[in-house]
Amino acid sequence: MLRAVRTNPAHPDFQLLISRLDKELQSINGDDHAFLSQFNQTTDIKHVVVVYVDDQPAGCGAFKHYSSAEAEVKRMYTDPTFRGQGVATMVLNELETWAAASGYSACILETSIKLTSAVALYKKNGYKQTPNYGQYVGVSFSVCMKKDLKDDDTIKAVIATLAAIAVLLFFMIPQVSAQVTTQVEVTGLVEHPLTYSIDHLQGLKTFTGHDLKIVGAKGDVRKTFHTYKGISLKSILDSAKIVMPQPKEKGKYYIIVKGSDSYTVLYSWNEIFNNPTGTHVYLIFEENGKPITDDGRFVMICSNDNITGPRHVKWVQRIEVARLP
Structure with a gap:
């Protein structure tokens, strides 16, 4: 089974894979390797994807800022053992999705x-192949390529409908095939990508709530938390520190909460930081005095919602900060 993980250049599996990549490139490029390797440093890279095949690190890739409109894909590699299994395509697609977001x-x-x-x-x-750019201008053995991501209108339409789709999925599609995760990743437009485990969360300032009902659209009570313990989404984002060069564009930022079953919920920046709702969104890891087991290890809830079901995310795997173009 293939699984993609978003991380940063310090990740040991990424370091392992690019060490293999550099050895392979040195063999292929020969005398040209010294020239090309100077452009493959990870100093300016903050966004890394590692793909696993049955929990074995199989491939990787990254992107870095090139211009206000363009992200440059770097360090693409698939271990020879796993080639032909769709690893590189998964890495590339994940990088493109991340770059667009x-x-x-x-x-x-x-x-x-x-x-x-x-x-x-x-x-x-x-x-599609393009004229060589930047440091590759005039380099005869370099091939430069470009792909336009979804246009602005399409991106905005997708973002606008994701929440509605998530609600429909909640009521129409049984949530199956979820994997229990032992950690939650905080990624995207943040200065400090984070990974939270149960032990880590227990060492932080937590909140204990009482008598929360998970209510469906018809008013049916699907679950009751007599007590629940967790940490607020706002404090998680404060620790990760959202990267926002132009504060006047706060309204373009949003937060994606995704479960390992692919169930997805969105919150806007204003909803979390400029609205009473922000003090009622929690990543919880205990229910009714015990660790969560039936719904994964982590659950995201918004106790401020009248109908709490649609934004009740089980098997939470990732919290990602993104921005509209």
């Missing part, structure tokens, strides 16, 4: 003319 409208990249399989992969995924 971060406000970029296109992805660009450079590869070697000698890496014919890489060129074929990018073409298959919608990339």
